[in-house]
Amino acid sequence: MKETRLGEFEEVVMLLVGILGDEEAYAFRIADEFKSQTGRSGSIGAVHSTLSRLEGKGFLSSEMGKATAARGGRRKRIYTITAFGQKVLTASRDFKMSLWQQYPALAIEKLNYGM
Amino acid sequence: MKRKNHIPPKLAHRFLTWFLRDDLAEEVQGDLEEQFYRELDITSPFRARLNYCYQVVNYLRPFAIGKSRSIQLIYYAMFQNYFKIGWRNLLKYRNYSIINILGLSIGFGATLLLLLIINYENSYDKFHADHDNLYRVATRDADGNISDLIVTPQIPLMREEYPDIIGATRFFDGWSILQYDDTYALTGYHIVDPDFADMFNFRALKGNIKEALSTRDQMILTVSFAEKLFGSDDPMGQTVSIVDEDLHFTVAAIVEDPPKNSSLKFEVLIPWANAPSWLDVDQAGNWYNTFMTGYVRLSLHAKPEQTEEKLRAFVQDHFLEERKSSQIALLPLSDEHFRLTNNKRIISILGIIAVAILLISCLNFMNLSISQLLGRTKEIGVRKVMGSKRGQLVNQFTIEGLIISLFAIVIGIMTVYSILPKVNTYFSFDIRIGLMENLSILYFIAAICLFTLLICTLWPSVALSGLKPVNSMKGVITSKKSGGYFRKGLIVLQFSSSILLIVGTVVIWSQVQFMKNRDLKFSGDHVVSMLSWPELFKDADKTKQELIALRDQLENETLVKSATLTECVPGSYNENYNGFQSVDSVESKSVSLRQTTVDHKYFDTFKMKIVYGRNFSQANESDKQTVIINETAMKAFGWTDIDDKQLRSGGGAQIYNVIGVVEDYYYQSLKRSIQPVIHFYNPEVTTRLAVRLDPDRLREGIAMLESKWNKMDPYEPFDYSFVDETFDALYKEQERLGTTSSLFSLIAIIIAGLGLFSITSYTIRLRKKEIGIRKVLGASMWSIIVNLSGTFGVLILSSFVLVCPLIYLLSDAFLKDFTYRITLSPWIFIAGGAMVFLTAMLIVSVQSGKAAMENPVNALRDE
Numbered sequence A: 001m002k003e004t005r006l007g008e009f010e011e012v013v014m015l016l017v018g019i020l021g022d023e024e025a026y027a028f029r030i031a032d033e034f035k036s037q038t039g040r041s042g043s044i045g046a047v048h049s050t051l052s053r054l055e056g057k058g059f060l061s062s063e064m065g066k067a068t069a070a071r072g073g074r075r076k077r078i079y080t081i082t083a084f085g086q087k088v089l090t091a092s093r094d095f096k097m098s099l100w101q102q103y104p105a106l107a108i109e110k111l112n113y114g115m
Numbered sequence B: 001m002k003r004k005n006h007i008p009p010k011l012a013h014r015f016l017t018w019f020l021r022d023d024l025a026e027e028v029q030g031d032l033e034e035q036f037y038r039e040l041d042i043t044s045p046f047r048a049r050l051n052y053c054y055q056v057v058n059y060l061r062p063f064a065i066g067k068s069r070s071i072q073l074i075y076y077a078m079f080q081n082y083f084k085i086g087w088r089n090l091l092k093y094r095n096y097s098i099i100n101i102l103g104l105s106i107g108f109g110a111t112l113l114l115l116l117i118i119n120y121e122n123s124y125d126k127f128h129a130d131h132d133n134l135y136r137v138a139t140r141d142a143d144g145n146i147s148d149l150i151v152t153p154q155i156p157l158m159r160e161e162y163p164d165i166i167g168a169t170r171f172f173d174g175w176s177i178l179q180y181d182d183t184y185a186l187t188g189y190h191i192v193d194p195d196f197a198d199m200f201n202f203r204a205l206k207g208n209i210k211e212a213l214s215t216r217d218q219m220i221l222t223v224s225f226a227e228k229l230f231g232s233d234d235p236m237g238q239t240v241s242i243v244d245e246d247l248h249f250t251v252a253a254i255v256e257d258p259p260k261n262s263s264l265k266f267e268v269l270i271p272w273a274n275a276p277s278w279l280d281v282d283q284a285g286n287w288y289n290t291f292m293t294g295y296v297r298l299s300l301h302a303k304p305e306q307t308e309e310k311l312r313a314f315v316q317d318h319f320l321e322e323r324k325s326s327q328i329a330l331l332p333l334s335d336e337h338f339r340l341t342n343n344k345r346i347i348s349i350l351g352i353i354a355v356a357i358l359l360i361s362c363l364n365f366m367n368l369s370i371s372q373l374l375g376r377t378k379e380i381g382v383r384k385v386m387g388s389k390r391g392q393l394v395n396q397f398t399i400e401g402l403i404i405s406l407f408a409i410v411i412g413i414m415t416v417y418s419i420l421p422k423v424n425t426y427f428s429f430d431i432r433i434g435l436m437e438n439l440s441i442l443y444f445i446a447a448i449c450l451f452t453l454l455i456c457t458l459w460p461s462v463a464l465s466g467l468k469p470v471n472s473m474k475g476v477i478t479s480k481k482s483g484g485y486f487r488k489g490l491i492v493l494q495f496s497s498s499i500l501l502i503v504g505t506v507v508i509w510s511q512v513q514f515m516k517n518r519d520l521k522f523s524g525d526h527v528v529s530m531l532s533w534p535e536l537f538k539d540a541d542k543t544k545q546e547l548i549a550l551r552d553q554l555e556n557e558t559l560v561k562s563a564t565l566t567e568c569v570p571g572s573y574n575e576n577y578n579g580f581q582s583v584d585s586v587e588s589k590s591v592s593l594r595q596t597t598v599d600h601k602y603f604d605t606f607k608m609k610i611v612y613g614r615n616f617s618q619a620n621e622s623d624k625q626t627v628i629i630n631e632t633a634m635k636a637f638g639w640t641d642i643d644d645k646q647l648r649s650g651g652g653a654q655i656y657n658v659i660g661v662v663e664d665y666y667y668q669s670l671k672r673s674i675q676p677v678i679h680f681y682n683p684e685v686t687t688r689l690a691v692r693l694d695p696d697r698l699r700e701g702i703a704m705l706e707s708k709w710n711k712m713d714p715y716e717p718f719d720y721s722f723v724d725e726t727f728d729a730l731y732k733e734q735e736r737l738g739t740t741s742s743l744f745s746l747i748a749i750i751i752a753g754l755g756l757f758s759i760t761s762y763t764i765r766l767r768k769k770e771i772g773i774r775k776v777l778g779a780s781m782w783s784i785i786v787n788l789s790g791t792f793g794v795l796i797l798s799s800f801v802l803v804c805p806l807i808y809l810l811s812d813a814f815l816k817d818f819t820y821r822i823t824l825s826p827w828i829f830i831a832g833g834a835m836v837f838l839t840a841m842l843i844v845s846v847q848s849g850k851a852a853m854e855n856p857v858n859a860l861r862d863e
Helices: A008-024 A027-038 A044-057 A083-102 A105-114 B010-019 B022-042 B045-058 B076-092 B094-122 B154-161 B209-213 B223-230 B304-318 B333-341 B344-374 B377-385 B390-427 B439-465 B469-474 B482-517 B540-554 B621-625 B631-637 B695-711 B723-766 B768-776 B781-815 B826-853 B856-860
Strands: A060-064 A077-081 B134-140 B165-180 B183-192 B204-207 B218-222 B239-242 B247-255 B268-271 B294-298 B327-332 B527-531 B560-566 B577-582 B590-598 B610-613 B626-630 B646-649 B655-662 B677-681 B688-693
Touching: A008 A027, A008 A044, A008 A077, A008 A083, A027 A044, A027 B022, A044 A060, A044 B022, A044 B045, A077 A083, B010 B022, B010 B045, B022 B045, B076 B094, B076 B390, B094 B344, B094 B390, B094 B439, B094 B723, B134 B154, B134 B333, B154 B165, B154 B294, B154 B304, B165 B223, B183 B223, B204 B209, B209 B218, B209 B247, B209 B268, B218 B223, B223 B247, B247 B268, B304 B327, B327 B333, B333 B344, B344 B377, B344 B390, B344 B439, B344 B482, B344 B723, B344 B781, B377 B390, B390 B439, B482 B723, B482 B781, B482 B826, B527 B695, B527 B723, B540 B560, B540 B688, B560 B590, B590 B631, B621 B626, B621 B655, B626 B631, B631 B655, B631 B677, B688 B695, B723 B768, B723 B781, B723 B826, B768 B781, B768 B826, B768 B856, B781 B826
Parallel strands: B183 B268, B218 B247, B590 B677, B626 B655
Antiparallel strands: A060 A077, B134 B294, B134 B327, B165 B183, B165 B239, B165 B294, B204 B247, B218 B268, B239 B247, B527 B688, B560 B688, B577 B590, B577 B646, B610 B655, B626 B677, B646 B655
16 A cells, blocks of 8 residues: 655645646745745755655646746756546545544634744 | 857866766756856956856756766667677678688687696696695705706705695606506606605595504505506405515505606605615615605695795705715795606797787787778767767777677687597697686686787777768768878787797707707617516516516517617616716816716617727626716816726715716706716616617517517516607697697788788788779889888888898797707798798788789779
């Protein structure tokens, strides 16, 4: 059975792939977006490694894009979420939602003010 | 603006491309570059560069690192294509291919054979488990001369007194007739000490060597001798007698015949306990007569040099006064074969030849491959343009080379395998190639194969695959500058090796001829000699008298010029020395003289000249106390005449009158110098009968001798040899070397010739148009031939000049082995060089002649 759980970083990367869409979801853009969305810096290598791992698990698929003059004529590898990846992502969100729904309201208050 | 001035840090970029998987290269480089220029826009160039480096380092992750190279597809189809193209090229340039394969296989085979021979020669006596610690005992006199025979009591005493010596045995050889039932066989027997069993690893088939040697009256036979004596009977436990010693033995063990690569050869071993009294008891206090072979085994930690030092005390304790200046020498058994045959240098010469031939044929192969591939520059260009990588071109050419060289290697190995039996007979070797016998030889063969393959195939393909596509498409052969020199260098190297081999062969042959043709100061032609111990006949006492009568009677035969009974004939003098002192001289310097016993007819029969005094006379009974010495001995005593000169033998009271001096004649190979010799007189010595026959009626003479011989009832059939032939056989080793090296030099020059042939024909093909134009512009045929041949002529001349000093050094080293040697005249060099030069020029001019006669239209019309 393949590993279908998602780590936090993996989940964010997948979400970013979805957000960036067909033209923009390549390693550099994703890493850039990750930085601007989270404020944390992540190297392109780290993102790329996660992307290729997710592709290996079948959550993402990739294709070489068209050549552009911008990067010395080199092509980009564009990632898209597969149907299976979509399912895993949804499952992950649903699981967390269900957890939140069981969470006592009072505790939320505590959490908010406690720290 | 900013962008143009800045590019990502080169080092980091190169590092990235080095480790990054090929299939990721494009996207990653793109991403990083995009990042870099973005950073450049928002921060400083320095920070951008720093960031680039940071990103590169961050790509050092398992998924990105270049395992890809091995994952890459093996282009099966491409390999198929390489084979196909290789095969087609092989067939297309059929002549080149045949020359190439032939040259390489001859070269490879020759090298392999030589290496097998060398390996065999090195294997002598190595089959004893402890061969590193076994030594032959010898004495080294003050001048450094080695005498390898020792006195009888020395070995047991050394064993007793020196704890470093953990084994010691004498190895006395006697000849006698052995009898079992009514079968008689003449054989050499050896008397050995019990330690023999532990020191040497001869394999017992039946019985136990150690037990047999430590028990009285027991005997060990080799398997083939047992067959000779016993036929199909079981020899174990049977009784065998030595007839003339009246000794009787029980056969207690049967051993395998000593292997051919053993220096110790024997058929029969007898324990020392049974040594006859003349050998054992009578010799117990004899410290002057050296005639014994002895071996010792040192303990693991003992160094031979140190032991030799320690043994100085032994010399002081036991040796006779006049021999106290000498020293006991321990000669390693592993070197014994080389010492005896004196062919260590020969082996290194063969080694040089082997390397030279392999080198010549590999260079040849390389040269041919390169020039052939140069004809395919267009193909290389097209392949490169079509996207072939350098590695792929290397693959292709390597595979083509592999096809040819594998062919050659297989042919070479098969040839060697099939001629090996003949080689074994010629050299009386016992070389075997087989999994069981010698795994190391197989490794050896594999190593040479690999070497050949590497040199021959990988190198040219690497060199050629580097051609620039544009140039090669244009058909510009870039080799005109650098590659041309390289190929010329190869030709020079090749011809240097050939000249070296040829001149070397001439030197060896001249030396052999020189030795054979030298005036030996005695005449052995038409003199037959035969071993004539009375013990070889059924009635020994009667035969002794008969032999003496026969000698005197032969004088009157018309078929016979002269006959003598003697102990030895020239070419087979015993290594029997004794020290002698002049009686009247005050400072009684002892001289070691080589001893031999002759009768009064000896010097006449061999036509040796008595230069002072007179010959022995039968009429004079007192002559039995007289001796004749040779000129060298006279010089050694410092005499100018022999009036009233007397000699006293070392260790004995016996005094001899010197009545004559014989001119120095050569009684042994010219490799060694003439030693002082003393001839004792005994008219009844009957070890050998030597008869000078009428040269015109040799056959009748021999038939007459045979019939007389058979009348005396011998055990063994009549057997004779001509003294001159026996003497010439002393140069067998040199002659064999001469034959071997001429043969292999011939091979070398054939290979070099083949190489030159194809190189010239290739070069001429390249210059076809040039020749055509020259002809059109009015060049004569001769000027073209001279023009074409000139280049090669210069190359060969320069190789001659280059190699001459090397030849001189090597031949000088070879000749150092010989006491009487030729002087190296420049003519030998010039002759060898001229031979190579003429052969080469013949090859070249025939080809250039062909090219020069060609119709220029054919050359100039293109496509």
